[in-house]
Amino acid sequence: MQHTFGPAKQYSMNTKNDHPTAMTEKDNFSDRDPADTRTPPYTAIIIGGGPAGLFCACRAAGKDRRILVLEKMPSCGRKLCITGAGRCNLTHTGTMADFVSHYGGDGGKFLRPALMNFKNTDLLAFFRERGIPFTADENGKYFPQRRHGKGCPLRLMAECMRAGIEIRCGGESVQTIKPTNDLFTVSSEDATYTAEQVVLATGGASYPATGSTGDGYTLADRLGLPVTETGPALAAVLIRDYPFRDLTGISFDDVPLSLYRDSKKTRQVTGDIILTVNGISGPPGALHISRYVRPGDSLHVGFVTGTNEESARKDLAAVIAGGKNRQVKTVLAETGIPIRFLIRLLELSGIPRDATCAHLTKTDRNTLIRYLTDFPFTVKGTEGYATAMATRGGVARDAIRQKTMEAKEVPGLFCIGEVLDIDGGDTGGYNLQAAFSTAALAAKAMVSGGKTNKKK
Numbered sequence: 103m104q105h106t107f108g109p110a111k112q113y114s115m116n117t118k119n120d121h122p123t124a125m126t127e128k129d130n131f132s133d134r135d136p137a138d139t140r141t142p143p144y145t146a147i148i149i150g151g152g153p154a155g156l157f158c159a160c161r162a163a164g165k166d167r168r169i170l171v172l173e174k175m176p177s178c179g180r181k182l183c184i185t186g187a188g189r190c191n192l193t194h195t196g197t198m199a200d201f202v203s204h205y206g207g208d209g210g211k212f213l214r215p216a217l218m219n220f221k222n223t224d225l226l227a228f229f230r231e232r233g234i235p236f237t238a239d240e241n242g243k244y245f246p247q248r249r250h251g252k253g254c255p256l257r258l259m260a261e262c263m264r265a266g267i268e269i270r271c272g273g274e275s276v277q278t279i280k281p282t283n284d285l286f287t288v289s290s291e292d293a294t295y296t297a298e299q300v301v302l303a304t305g306g307a308s309y310p311a312t313g314s315t316g317d318g319y320t321l322a323d324r325l326g327l328p329v330t331e332t333g334p335a336l337a338a339v340l341i342r343d344y345p346f347r348d349l350t351g352i353s354f355d356d357v358p359l360s361l362y363r364d365s366k367k368t369r370q371v372t373g374d375i376i377l378t379v380n381g382i383s384g385p386p387g388a389l390h391i392s393r394y395v396r397p398g399d400s401l402h403v404g405f406v407t408g409t410n411e412e413s414a415r416k417d418l419a420a421v422i423a424g425g426k427n428r429q430v431k432t433v434l435a436e437t438g439i440p441i442r443f444l445i446r447l448l449e450l451s452g453i454p455r456d457a458t459c460a461h462l463t464k465t466d467r468n469t470l471i472r473y474l475t476d477f478p479f480t481v482k483g484t485e486g487y488a489t490a491m492a493t494r495g496g497v498a499r500d501a502i503r504q505k506t507m508e509a510k511e512v513p514g515l516f517c518i519g520e521v522l523d524i525d526g527g528d529t530g531g532y533n534l535q536a537a538f539s540t541a542a543l544a545a546k547a548m549v550s551g552g553k554t555n556k557k558k
């Protein structure tokens with residue numbers, strides 16, 4: 103049975119020094135009268151209390167604008183709390199022109215107006231003005247100076263409270279959105295609400311324990327919005343017949359990874375990797391290529407750093423030639439390759455462990471060098487949504503107005519953040535910047551468009 107609830111008590115914060123700790127289910131005020139159907143519609147309902155939803159709510163607030171955030175988890179911003187290994191890598195250095203190349207597919211091109219409207223400098227200023235200064239590390243990633251990221255969700259919540267936004271958590275898992283006449287009817291597990299505008303900010307499908315379980319794709323699909331194929335991105339890559347199970351934890355810096363499908367090279371990245379129990383992981387190398395891999399693909403990894411494969415081969419050949427009567431593994435280990443890993447490669451090449459450089463046949467030497475510079479793995483898949491940092495695919499970009507984030511065929515409906523077919527193919531703060539920038543752009547359009555967004 104559905105109810106239309108009367109107005110709920112709003113969260114409010116009156117002083118600058120108020121600090122919300124966390125908004126939990128028990129904070130949902132229960133003095134709503136289910137029989138009260140006189141409630142005027144909300145100006146906007148935002149579905150999802152992640153960074154995109156909360157920030158959109160703050161920016162879309164204003165006099166006479168009643169805004170409601172519905173969050174299905176007992177508290178908001180759960181994924182934001184665990185970003186950057188708990189330190190919140192909010193954004194990256196660089197110009198917005200640089201940013202666009204860091205999103206998978208053509209995502210960056212689509213994001214350009216959002217990124218130009220609300221840049222990395224704007225995002226940093228937003229938090230700095232609210233007492234959270236950020237600094238960039240040597241790789242250009244911005245982290246809070248105090249080195250923990252929990253402050254960001256709290257600041258966002260505080261902003262929402264100051265702006266008089268109503269936030270309802272827990273039991274507010276939105277099940278349906280129905281456009282009827284000039285209003286949307288939004289039904290959660292607990293209640294039914296009406297609003298002039300609706301924002302889908304439900305995130306992707308990765309790390310479902312944080313609440314992002316892909317609901318947004320179903321909701322969008324039911325509204326007739328096309329949704330592109332989704333899958334895990336920024337995830338560890340699983341390997342078939344993996345030969346390094348017992349070498350977990352060995353890592354390699356700045357090595358080349360090339361992806362082949364049907365014998366054609368489709369992608370190449372360079373980055374750090376780490377061997378896991380069933381494949382390879384680690385940003386940026388393995389994680390960055392993970393959005394592109396499919397089962398059965400060939401993933402070739404070079405385990406030595408060189409200007410290119412050819413020069414790496416020549417350098418290894420020279421090292422082996424100069425090793426004379428010393429053991430191959432000892433000589434190569436002196437170049438920085440872990441000895442346990444070398445022993446495994448010797449086994450895989452059919453070369454005795456104690457083989458000396460002078461006694462290595464040409465064929466054996468070539469096999470060993472090939473394994474070191476271009477080891478062929480067969481992809482089994484990725485570790486999946488449980489540990490992926492992002493979702494590739496989502497609400498199709500061509501169904502969304504690039505300059506407002508409004509759905510072309512459903513006026514008044516806005517899609518922001520990771521529910522869109524956008525993913526930062528690179529780690530570094532690109533996903534969060536996209537969430538905040540799309541939120542800011544949608545809010546701007548919501549405020550200026552008002553009810554005129556609705557189809558007449």
Ligand SMILES: Cc1cc2nc3c(=O)[nH]c(=O)nc-3n(C[C@H](O)[C@H](O)[C@H](O)COP(=O)(O)OP(=O)(O)OC[C@H]3O[C@@H](n4cnc5c(N)ncnc54)[C@H](O)[C@@H]3O)c2cc1C
Nearest residue numbers: 150152153154174185186191276305313519520531533534
């Ligand atoms: C481990 C990890 C580390 C990461 N680190 C970084 C990083 O350092 N930098 C970076 O840029 N990105 C990082 N990301 C990615 C980044 O966190 C996401 O891209 C970002 O949180 C997306 O924001 P969003 O608001 O669109 O979605 P989310 O943060 O996923 O929020 C969506 C919200 O909607 C709610 N919701 C879902 N369905 C419903 C429904 N039916 N009804 C009501 N509410 C609903 C969810 O409970 C959730 O609270 C990381 C991700 C993970 C998993």
